[in-house]
Amino acid sequence: xxxxxxxxxxxxxxxxxxxxxxxxxxxxxxxxxxxxxxxxxxxxxxxxxxxxxxxxxxxxxxxxxxxxxxxxxxxxxxxxxxxxxxxxxxxxxxxxxxxxxxxxxxxxxxxxxxxxxxxxxxxxxxxxxxxxxxxxxxxxxxxxxxxxxxxxxxxxxxxxxxxxxxxxxxxxxxxxxxxxxxxxxxxxxxxxxxxxxxxxxxxxxxxxxxxxxxxxxxxxxxxxxxxxxxxxxxxxxxxxxxxxxxxxxxxxxxxxxxxxxxxxxxx
Amino acid sequence: xxxxxxxxxxxxxxxxxxxxxxxxxxxxxxxxxxxxxxxxxxxxxxxxxxxxxxxxxxxxxxxxxxxxxxxxxxxxxxxxxxxxxxxxxxxxxxxxxxxxxxxxxxxxxxxxxxxxxxxxxxxxxxxxxxxxxxxxxxxxxxxxxxxxxxxxxxxxxxxxxxxxxxxxxxxxxxxxxxxxxxxxxxxxxxxxxxxxxxxxxxxxxxxxxxxxxxxxxxxxxxxxxxxxxxxxxxxxxxxxxxxxxxxxxxxxxxxxxxxxxxxxxxxxxxxxxxxxxxxxxxxxxxxxxxxxxxxxxxxxxxxxxxxxxxxxxxxxxxxxxxxxxxxxxxxxxxxxxxxxxxxxxxxxxxxxxxxxxxxxxxxxxxxxxxxxxxxxxxxxxxxxxxxxxxxxxxxxxxxxxxxxxxxxxxxxxxxxxxxxxxxxxxxxxxxxxxxxxxxxxxxxxxxxxxxxxxxxxxxxxxxxxxxxxxxxxxxxxxxxxxxxxxxxxxxx
Amino acid sequence: xxxxxxxxxxxxxxxxxxxxxxxxxxxxxxxxxxxxxxxxxxxxxxxxxxxxxxxxxxxxxxxxxxxxxxxxxxxxxxxxxxxxxxxxxxxxxxxxxxxxxxxxxxxxxxxxxxxxxxxxxxxxxxxxxxxxxxxxxxxxxxxxxxxxxxxxxxxxxxxxxxxxxxxxxxxxxxxxxxxxxxxxxxxxxxxxxxxxxxxxxxxxxxxxxxxxxxxxx
Numbered sequence: 001x002x003x004x005x006x007x008x009x010x011x012x013x014x015x016x017x018x019x020x021x022x023x024x025x026x027x028x029x030x031x032x033x034x035x036x037x038x039x040x041x042x043x044x045x046x047x048x049x050x051x052x053x054x055x056x057x058x059x060x061x062x063x064x065x066x067x068x069x070x071x072x073x074x075x076x077x078x079x080x081x082x083x084x085x086x087x088x089x090x091x092x093x094x095x096x097x098x099x100x101x102x103x104x105x106x107x108x109x110x111x112x113x114x115x116x117x118x119x120x121x122x123x124x125x126x127x128x129x130x131x132x133x134x135x136x137x138x139x140x141x142x143x144x145x146x147x148x149x150x151x152x153x154x155x156x157x158x159x160x161x162x163x164x165x166x167x168x169x170x171x172x173x174x175x176x177x178x179x180x181x182x183x184x185x186x187x188x189x190x191x192x193x194x195x196x197x198x199x200x201x202x203x204x205x206x207x208x209x210x211x212x213x214x215x216x217x218x219x220x221x222x223x224x225x226x227x228x229x230x231x232x233x234x235x236x237x238x239x240x241x242x243x244x245x246x247x248x249x250x251x252x253x254x255x256x257x258x259x260x261x262x263x264x265x266x267x
Numbered sequence: 268x269x270x271x272x273x274x275x276x277x278x279x280x281x282x283x284x285x286x287x288x289x290x291x292x293x294x295x296x297x298x299x300x301x302x303x304x305x306x307x308x309x310x311x312x313x314x315x316x317x318x319x320x321x322x323x324x325x326x327x328x329x330x331x332x333x334x335x336x337x338x339x340x341x342x343x344x345x346x347x348x349x350x351x352x353x354x355x356x357x358x359x360x361x362x363x364x365x366x367x368x369x370x371x372x373x374x375x376x377x378x379x380x381x382x383x384x385x386x387x388x389x390x391x392x393x394x395x396x397x398x399x400x401x402x403x404x405x406x407x408x409x410x411x412x413x414x415x416x417x418x419x420x421x422x423x424x425x426x427x428x429x430x431x432x433x434x435x436x437x438x439x440x441x442x443x444x445x446x447x448x449x450x451x452x453x454x455x456x457x458x459x460x461x462x463x464x465x466x467x468x469x470x471x472x473x474x475x476x477x478x479x480x481x482x483x484x485x486x487x488x489x490x491x492x493x494x495x496x497x498x499x500x501x502x503x504x505x506x507x508x509x510x511x512x513x514x515x516x517x518x519x520x521x522x523x524x525x526x527x528x529x530x531x532x533x534x535x536x537x538x539x540x541x542x543x544x545x546x547x548x549x550x551x552x553x554x555x556x557x558x559x560x561x562x563x564x565x566x567x568x569x570x571x572x573x574x575x576x577x578x579x580x581x582x583x584x585x586x587x588x589x590x591x592x593x594x595x596x597x598x599x600x601x602x603x604x605x606x607x608x609x610x611x612x613x614x615x616x617x618x619x620x621x622x623x624x625x626x627x628x629x630x631x632x633x634x635x636x637x638x639x640x641x642x643x644x645x646x647x648x649x650x651x652x653x654x655x656x657x658x659x660x661x662x663x664x665x666x667x668x669x670x671x672x673x674x675x676x677x678x679x680x681x682x683x684x685x686x687x688x689x690x691x692x693x694x695x696x697x698x699x700x701x702x703x704x705x706x707x708x709x710x711x712x713x714x715x716x717x718x719x720x721x722x723x724x725x726x727x728x729x730x731x732x733x734x735x736x737x738x739x740x741x742x743x744x745x746x747x748x749x750x751x752x753x754x755x756x757x758x759x
Numbered sequence: 760x761x762x763x764x765x766x767x768x769x770x771x772x773x774x775x776x777x778x779x780x781x782x783x784x785x786x787x788x789x790x791x792x793x794x795x796x797x798x799x800x801x802x803x804x805x806x807x808x809x810x811x812x813x814x815x816x817x818x819x820x821x822x823x824x825x826x827x828x829x830x831x832x833x834x835x836x837x838x839x840x841x842x843x844x845x846x847x848x849x850x851x852x853x854x855x856x857x858x859x860x861x862x863x864x865x866x867x868x869x870x871x872x873x874x875x876x877x878x879x880x881x882x883x884x885x886x887x888x889x890x891x892x893x894x895x896x897x898x899x900x901x902x903x904x905x906x907x908x909x910x911x912x913x914x915x916x917x918x919x920x921x922x923x924x925x926x927x928x929x930x931x932x933x934x935x936x937x938x939x940x941x942x943x944x945x946x947x948x949x950x951x952x953x954x955x956x957x958x959x960x961x962x963x964x965x966x967x968x969x970x971x972x973x974x975x976x
Contacts, residue, residue, distance in 0.1 A: 029745045031704075035714060036738050038745035042752065057749045060707035068697050070647065072669035072688075076701040083705040111663070158648035174350030191606045193603025202644050203730020208295050208610045209646070211734060274918040324789070331789040337781055344771040351764075363764035396775045413959055416952035432952055439954045467950060467958040474962060479872040497935050505906065505963020512902045512940070513868065523767065530934040534925040535789055545951070548806065549889035552963065561939055566864035566901040577763075581770040662972040 018137045019093065024054040025134070026088050028096040028105070031063040040230070040251035044097050044131055047257050051139050057094075058087040064096075066104040069112065070196050076115065076177065078112050085109075085124050094127050095134045097253060099160020099229050100196075102130035107163055128172040130160060132228050132252060136169040145177035147259040153185045153222040155213075155236065157229035161189065166228055170252060177259050185225075186216040194235040210239045218247055225249040275402035277395075277578075283617030284629065288640060290615035296535060300436060300612050307435045311603040314546025315654070323571040330417040332539050335532050335575035336594040343584065346493040346526045347575065353496025357558045359571045367397035370576050374399060374485070374518055375406055377572060381516055383408065383482030388472075389502065390414040390432050392597065393520050393576055395619045396632065399485070410485075412502035413474050413506035415467060421457040422449050428613025430620060431544050438613055442466050460648030474506070484510035484568070488521035489596070490536060491573070494529045496557055498573065501540060503551040511556060517568040519556075523575050524584075524593035539656035553722040579631035586681055588667055592627050594657040601651035601661060607644060616641070621650035627664045635672055635684030642668035643688075714744040765958040768827050790929060791888045791923040795863055799887035803920050804971065806890020810946030811959055812967040819972050823850040830855055830877060839878040839908060841900030848879075860901050871903060877910035883941075885920035891943040892969065893927065902940050913944070917973025 025048065029041040045055045061084060069077035084105070088094050096102040113121040135141045154174060160166035167189075168200040174182050193199065193209025213236055217225055224247065227233050233249045240247055250258075283290075294300055321327040339346060351361040364370035378386060386408055388394065400421070403410040412421040416433035420426065422445050427433030434442070443461045446469055448454040459465040486507055490499040498519050500507045511517045527533065541547045560567040583589045602608040602622025613621035618629040618638065626641040642665050651661045671681060672688035703710055717740040724739045731737060743751070794802065802816045815864035817825050826848060830838060837856035840848060848857055858875075861867040892915055896902040905911050921927040924943070928934070933941075948963030959965060 029749075034745040035717060035740050038741050038748050043744040045749070045752075053327065057746075057753075059711070059746055059750065062704040062707060062710045065704070068700060070669070071693075071697065072666070072671070072673040073694070073697040074670055076697045076738065079701050080704040158646070158650070162649040162653060189650075191646050191648035191650070193606070193646060196648040197646070198643065199731060200729065202291070202640075203293060203733065204295055204647070205607055205610060205644065207730065207734040208605055209606055212610075225464055234738055235735065238731075238738065239737040241731075272926045307955055327787045327789040329788045334783055334786045338786075341775070341783070342871075344775070347768065347771075363767055364761045365766055370764060413962065414952070415950045419952070432955070434952055435955075437953075439956070442953050463953045463956040463958045466953055467961060471961060475872060478962070479868050495937050497937055504950045504961035506961070508902075508906050508942065509962050512906060513864075515865075530928060530937075531925065534923070534928065537924070538791075549891055549943065550946050551810070551944070551946050551949055553891070553945075555937065555941040556939070557937045557941075558939040563898045563899065564896075564939060565835070565860055565862065565898055566903045567939055575767075577767050577770075581767060581774075584771060585774045 008174045019049075021139055022093055024052065024090075024092050026056050026058065026090070026092060026094040028061060028064070028084075028088075028094050028101065029057065030096065030101045030230065032234065033097055036234065037039070037230050037251065040097060040253045043251070043257040043262075044095070044253035046262055047135070047253060048095065050262065051141060053139070056090075056092075060087045064101040064104045065112075066101060066108070067196055067253055069104065069108060070119055074112065079191060081109055081112055082119075085119070085121065088124070088127075091123075093129050093134065093138065093163045095129050097228070097251075098231070099130050099157045099164045099166045100231055102128060102133075103159040103163030113132050130164040130166055130169070130228065131167040132166050132173055133164055136172045141173070143173065143176040143256060143260050145179045145259050146261040147177070147179055149179045149181075150224075151181045151220075151222045152219050153183050153217055153225040155188075155192065155217070155225050155227040155232060157194075157227070158191050170226075170228055173252065173256060174186045180259065183218045183220045183222045185222075187212070192232045192236055194231045196231065199235060206235075210235050214239045214243070214245070218245060223247070226252050226255045228252045270541075275398055275405050276366070276371060277398040277619070278367075279398060280618055281633045284633055284641070287615065287644070288443055290617055290627075291611050291644075294612050294615045295461035295610060299438075301610065302613050303436055304609050308431070308603050308609045309333075311599075315543055315600060315603070316546075318542035318548065324416065326497070328535055328539055329656055329658050331535050332596075332656055333594065335527070335536065336596070336657050339526060339528050339532070340524065340590055340593055342440040342528065343523070343526070346528055347523060348551070350491055350493040350526050352572060353493060357496040358561075359496065359498075359557075359573060362572060362574045364574055365577045367576070367578050370397045370520060370574050370578075371399055371402035373574055374520065375403060375408070377516065377518060378403070378408055380408070381482055383516070385477070385481045386410045386483045386485055387413050387477050387481040387506075387510050387514065389484065389500070389507040390417055390433075391485065391520055392427075392619060392690065393487055393522055394485060395427065397520070397576070398492065411474070411475065411477050411511060415470050415504060416501075418470055418474065419445060422446075423474045426614065428621065429599060429602065430597055436614065439466060440462055441600050475703055476508040478506075478513050481514040483516045483518060484512075484514040485518045486510050488519050488525055488573070489540065490533055491521060491526045492530050492533065493526050496696070497530070498556045499533060499537075500552075500554040500556070501537070501550045502554070503547075507550060508552055508554055511522070511554065512567055515568055516570045516572070517556075518572045518574065520574040520576060523577055524645065525579050540596050540598050543600040543654065543656045546675060579633075582682065583628070583631045589631075589664065589682070591659050592631070592657050592664060595628070596657060597624075598656055600654040600656065602655050604650040606646070606648060606650065623661045623662050625658075625669065627659075627661060630668055630682055630684070635668070635682050636687040637684070639672060639684070639687045642672055711744070711746055714746060718742055718744055790925065792886065794924050796918070796920070799920050800917055800971075801921055803885050803887045803890055807892075807946060807967075807969055810890060811949070812946045812969050814969040814971055816971045820916065822847050822970060822972065825970060826879060827851040827855055829912065833910060833966075835876045835910065837876065839875045839904060841880050841904060843881060843899055844879055861906055864901070864903060871907050875908045876908075877912065878904045878908040879912040879914070880905045882913050882915050882919070884931070885915045886924050886927055886943065887920050889922035889943070889945060891924070891945040894942045894944055895938055896940055896942075897938070902942075905942070905944070906963055909960070909965045910968065911966070912968045912970065914970045914972060917971060
């Protein structure tokens with residue numbers, strides 16, 4: 001039985017063995033990035049290709065299934081999850097540009113399919129890597145910062161933090177940018193209030209949480225924040241825009257590409 | 268209202284739990300509440316952090332305590348029988364209650380048998396669960412809380428808002444005002460009126476007399492040891508000792524899940540409990556009660572009783588995943604770390620147990636229908652599960668309860684009230700969503716439509732747009748952009 | 760109601776029936792650090808002091824004089840003591856009125872609550888890891904003696920300080936012989952229930968004076 005994380009594990013050391021750098025990977029774009037923020041997907045592909053990794057993007061991919069899973073609709077979630085598994089048949093890593101989708105596919109698929117051993121879902125889950133995790137721990141990427149000096153804050157989604165250690169890999173990547181200083185905002189590890197359907201079903205509580213998150217980010221002297229999760233970013237950026245603040249968050253894939261002199265190859 | 272017309276069995280909580288949404292709206296808008304809770308939670312989180320300097324030791328101890336509780340739960344019926352047998356052997360009488368009403372009846376009868384009219388209570392969340400005070404008061408029995416926080420809350424006619432620090436929602440000025448209102452000898456005019464020391468000494472004086480005069484003392488139990496027939500109580504104030512030592516009769520009430528197998532199980536659980544709750548290495552007093560007054564002894568209650576309460580715990584027990592809920596040792600760490608609890612406070616839940624543990628245990632006690640808004644009132648951030656000393660996977664259980672709450676009718680009953688959140692419209696939407704996401708061509712078509720029709724994105728969309736803007740679909744989806752990129756490259 | 764026990768147990772047993780007994784993993788050994796006796800005594804004193812107990816390291820011969828000083832410091836001129844202490848304290852009887860506990864507490868509660876300013880007891884042992892004193896009340900030293908009077912003086916022997924609770928339980932075979940009541944006392948009574956502000960003297964003794972006796976000073 002592979003290591004399953006429950007939300008109760010707290011770690012500071014990597015919990016998995018990382019494979020050597022592969023020749024090819026799949027990219028899982030996530031439905032949010034697909035519909036709303038596709039540039040970050042392209043930027044992620046670009047960054048990976050610059051490291052000499054070929055990126056395959058199955059056109060049949062859709063959604064990881066988490067929205068239904070989180071709403072208690074297991075059968076629907078399972079159907080969609082099965083469909084995703086079928087889209088990534090080659091035994092190569094699947095890089096996911098979101099910590100919460102990554103966590104869903106790496107850990108929660110095991111729960112979803114625990115009664116279906118024939119699906120061999122463990123093997124699939126072993127191939128899932130969150131984007132910053134992949135860059136930092138598998139590619140062991142070396143980044144050369146070509147941007148101007150600036151201070152940024154890092155927002156890590158709760159799932160990314162607690163299921164995929166992204167607060168560590170994300171920070172490791174930003175630490176490599178020698179012109180970038182990372183500032184920690186107050187209550188950095190507290191939830192921004194997105195929680196998927198939570199933001200809709202309990203909008204007032206969610207609203208209170210995002211307003212506090214925005215307050216804490218704005219209280220730093222960072223010029224922007226960086227994050228690896230579009231769910232959080234949609235939430236926080238939306239709240240920032242609503243109050244007319246110029247401060248915004250950028251997806252870490254786009255940020256890293258920009259800082260390392262990339263981005264000319266946009267479609 | 269007479270004793271016959273009001274229900275004095277805790278069923279009032281079903282009604283207050285149903286008010287969750289209204290309560291939340293009210294409390295989110297209360298700046299004093301928000302400030303009190305933010306300060307209190309920050310304090311408790313920091314205390315806990317300082318008490319666990321070694322992460323390795325913490326994780327090892329958590330794992331150990333998780334396994335201890337799981338072992339005890341797997342043997343629960345056998346341990347309960349052993350506990351009863353040992354307690355009885357020791358001279359302690361044991362009573363069983365399936366429901367809160369039964370528990371109250373048992374306790375009231377024991378008191379009335381003594382012609383008792385004055386009861387002092389040590390802290391017991393289980394007695395809140397049964398609304399014991401209501402029941403006794405309706406029968407003319409004075410039932411006074413003696414834990415300082417509980418005493419304050421009782422004076423205010425409120426309920427505890429936190430399972431460890433009941434008056435956490437009040438600051439010292441509010442307490443001083445309360446004392447001035449209810450205690451004839453307390454005056455706000457005095458310079459030291461709002462000093463915490465003054466307030467505590469005031470409480471001490473009032474309650475000291477009560478301990479002396481009481482006929483019966485009622486407490487909870489933190490651990491009930493089956494091996495030795497021993498009831499263990501954790502406290503700092505000394506009211507637990509007073510309540511269980513001074514009056515002629517001591518009645519302890521607890522949930523059936525509190526039994527532990529061996530005396531040796533106690534030290535690790537105790538160590539985790541006090542450190543997780545308040546950051547203390549140990550509470551000021553740790554009591555271990557094994558007998559009533561023995562021949563030759565000069566003090567102590569002549570009769571000691573234990574009431575074991577089910578009230579829905581056996582429902583949680585019946586399901587292997589939900590059984591983990593019963594591992595709880597009532598430390599409160601989950602709520603201390605919860606971003607939702609911190610903002611809405613303990614009263615908003617309307618349940619006896621608030622916070623994350625409250626969300627997963629209340630459905631068993633009150634039914635899922637009355638608590639239907641609780642499982643979704645979480646962003647599943649996982650902070651609670653991360654600090655739970657017995658590693659209850661709270662977010663996972665919340666997901667499970669969400670699943671139960673939308674179950675179609677006709678399924679075997681796992682949780683009473685299951686299916687209460689099932690709405691044909693929502694179920695239909697998820698069917699649609701499933702169809703969309705398992706049909707790649709359809710999915711890409713919908714994405715195309717969304718991107719081309721992006722100018723139709725509404726400005727207002729319910730609660731989301733009351734504090735945020737709504738993003739518009741991108742001009743081209745990622746699928747499209749990747750395709751274009753590949754084509755572009757192919758043409759080079 | 761008499762069916763409650765049967766119903767509850769039947770429900771619980773039914774759920775476990777047929778389910779394979781889950782093989783639970785071995786529980787990790789998670790034991791507190793074991794320190795040597797000197798370190799243990801130091802930790803014991805440190806933790807109690809941090810919890811606002813007054814700890815005095817003295818010799819057995821100094822008990823009577825120390826008790827007198829501590830009481831007079833607090834303007835107290837009478838002391839209730841467990842019977843084992845009468846002989847030891849005879850030396851100060853002229854200045855401090857000594858009373859032993861009542862034949863039984865019944866009928867004397869008010870007197871105990873209102874007229875006894877201080878009491879002295881011995882102890883069963885000490886626990887270093889948590890800074891706790893184990894009280895093991897007996898007919899000679901009843902439970903309320905260490906609870907009701909606002910000042911509690913307790914005598915602890917240095918070499919009766921154990922490393923931690925689990926060790927004490929094992930080496931002293933507690934499970935074979937638990938008395939009516941065991942109390943671990945780790946300081947004077949306190950609470951932080953009001954605005955998380957620590958205040959001492961809630962319901963138990965307001966002051967705890969620990970006389971730590973033994974060979975080294």
